[in-house]
Amino acid sequence: MTPQELRLACRDGSFTTNTSGYCAGYVQANLVILPKSWADEFFVFAQQNPKPCPIIGFSKTPGEPVIRVGGKDVDIRSDLPQYRVWRDGELAGEPADVSDVWQDDFVTFLIGCSFSFEEALLADGLEIRNITEQVNVPMFNTNIACEPTERFYGNQVVSMRPFKAADAIRMIQICSRFPNVHGAPVHLGDPSLIGIEDIQKPDYGDAVTVNEGELPVFTACGVTPQAVIKQAKPPVCITHSPGCMLVTDIPNSKLAIF
Amino acid sequence: MTPQELRLACRDGSFTTNTSGYCAGYVQANLVILPKSWADEFFVFAQQNPKPCPIIGFSKTPGEPVIRVGGKDVDIRSDLPQYRVWRDGELAGEPADVSDVWQDDFVTFLIGCSFSFEEALLADGLEIRNITEQVNVPMFNTNIACEPTERFYGNQVVSMRPFKAADAIRMIQICSRFPNVHGAPVHLGDPSLIGIEDIQKPDYGDAVTVNEGELPVFTACGVTPQAVIKQAKPPVCITHSPGCMLVTDIPNSKLAIF
Structure with missing residues (x-):
């Protein structure tokens, strides 16, 4: 399965499990989505803490669900197997699709994964x-x-x-x-x-x-970052569900600096 | 003092001490000189053990006392402050110049230093x-x-x-x-x-x-390498005296691979 095939299988609901071990050689990313009013400060936090919070991509226009840096035709609302929706720091749901809670002020962050x-x-x-x-x-x-x-x-x-x-x-x-x-x-x-x-x-x-x-x-x-966001209690936040990552089109070797 | 000035001071006998702290920024090298009949095997040993025995230069023609890789006008017989001459694995002298014991089959190795x-x-x-x-x-x-x-x-x-x-x-x-x-x-x-x-x-x-x-x-x-050579007991071997290194014209940064 290519990364795009896996993402499309997430989108149509046929892939619903942990992504570990799939699409060897491609970057899998942690997901954090925050409203613009919180995202700017989170961006600063991440820049200050690059080791625990390494940003490999983000959406430049609030509300934009297509994340080009992740690969071809990535719809961040549907292309992960499972999400977590947080309200005021509390887990409010674990849906397979977040289109119905999407906001036009959402900013998406892709964060590197071990x-x-x-x-x-x-x-x-x-x-x-x-x-x-x-x-x-x-x-x-x-x-x-x-x-x-x-x-x-x-x-x-x-x-x-x-x-x-x-x-x-x-x-x-x-x-x-x-x-x-x-x-x-x-x-x-x-x-x-x-x-x-x-x-x-x-x-x-x-x-x-x-x-x-x-x-x-x-x-x-x-x-x-998840622990830090939970503590900060933003009114809404979306993350991936543990182990259910965004599988990108980025080869792992592209992240190597030498 | 530039590396060349220090080497010339060694050559004329006016510099006779430890080179530690001199010529900041330039590579200082350990010295090993062996007869050709031992040098070829030592070269193999060093290649097999690059961490303890990293060769940064060697003389390509036996007997050649000018070591170009070390810098301008390096005469390896005189340009260190002090040498050790070993015979059959035993220390036989610590002269400031080894011209009088030089042999036309001597091969010089420069070895990296911490x-x-x-x-x-x-x-x-x-x-x-x-x-x-x-x-x-x-x-x-x-x-x-x-x-x-x-x-x-x-x-x-x-x-x-x-x-x-x-x-x-x-x-x-x-x-x-x-x-x-x-x-x-x-x-x-x-x-x-x-x-x-x-x-x-x-x-x-x-x-x-x-x-x-x-x-x-x-x-x-x-x-x-000094311990290994001492154990091998070649008929003759010349090394630097501890702390009395060859100061080269090579900037330390040249040894950095990235």
């Missing part, structure tokens, strides 16, 4: 524990504060992948090539130094095995 | 503990085997610099730009995983403070 760098790590022969163990990557709240704006603030959420030291060094090199999908890790080693008490009790996702002699490596995570 | 990447780290605002504490960098024997040739083999020697995790990640990025000066670290974190028993008891150089919350970061070290 799938892109995970693909590059696997291609290099590194083991990614959450993939080996077939679970969600473990994610943790930290004490690393985001650079705040007036209404958007909070601490970074990070994902964790364990590696032996030599592999952690290689992982840092590879992820550094991908600043638009969270870039280099923000921490490695002792979890308590960034406010994580128990590496086996993630705040989101699932625990994974950390073997003797491995270092936990922590990468800024796209859950951060 | 001064180049340390300059890049300092320029980025990172603290280098051995520089702060004004001592030699601590170096350790490890259990990481070099890829052997028939006569050249042994374990890697590494240098250690402590950093907080976020600085260690940045250090890995910067050092990755310099593959010809040992490149990315080979290990970080638990020293025992690479056979180091006590981080406060280096095998070469001096101990440095490792603060709470810092990770020791280990980089392949130019002492490795």
Whole structure:
């Protein structure tokens, strides 16, 4: 299935599941849609916090549902398998299409997703524990504060992948090539130094095995903007449903800076 | 003083000390000179072990004492402050000039030195503990085997610099730009995983403070080829005296691959 075929299958309602593992080689994006009155400030927040919140595209005209940067004929209202609609910071629904709640002041943001760098790590022969163990990557709240704006603030959420030291060094090199999908890790080693008490009790996702002699490596995570928006309680916000990403026509290699 | 002025001062005997801190911005090189019958195998060894033994230049004609890659008018027999002459693996002298022991089958190798990447780290605002504490960098024997040739083999020697995790990640990025000066670290974190028993008891150089919350970061070290050559016991070998490097005309930035 090409990215466009998958998007059209989302649009006609025949594709409704997690996009993980589909359309290998293409960028999958986190989605954030906000009214213009909140979007401008979110844009500033994202620019200030590029590691947890790397913007790979946005709609330049409010209300415009066609997102050209995402690929051919992308209708952002229907081309993801499932959405989350938030009202005043509370989950108000998980529809497969948001055409009926669309507003002419909506601004769309596409945010980089770790799938892109995970693909590059696997291609290099590194083991990614959450993939080996077939679970969600473990994610943790930290004490690393985001650079705040007036209404958007909070601490970074990070994902964790364990590696032996030599592999952690290689992982840092590879992820550094991908600043638009969270870039280099923000921490490695002792979890308590960034406010994580128990590496086996993630705040989101699932625990994974950390073997003797491995270092936990922590990468800024796209859950951060979601947590920050939830806290800010805009009157309305639309995001993707977890794992149900926008599959774009952008090759992952296009996000590599060298 | 320009690199050429420093080299001429070595040649006329007026400069006789450590080159550390001189000619900022220019590559300083480790020196290895071997007879042709050993040099070919050493060349293979270096190619197989580019992290501990990164060759930045070599003489193409045996016996040729002018090393063009090093800069203008470099006479490798006289343009370092001090040399070590080895006979059958034993130190046989530390002259300021090796013209009188020069052989027409000598092949010269210039090997990258950590001064180049340390300059890049300092320029980025990172603290280098051995520089702060004004001592030699601590170096350790490890259990990481070099890829052997028939006569050249042994374990890697590494240098250690402590950093907080976020600085260690940045250090890995910067050092990755310099593959010809040992490149990315080979290990970080638990020293025992690479056979180091006590981080406060280096095998070469001096101990440095490792603060709470810092990770020791280990980089392949130019002492490795010296140890390997000493073990191989060639009938004759010339190296630089520790800290008394060849100062070249090559800007450090030329060694950065991006």
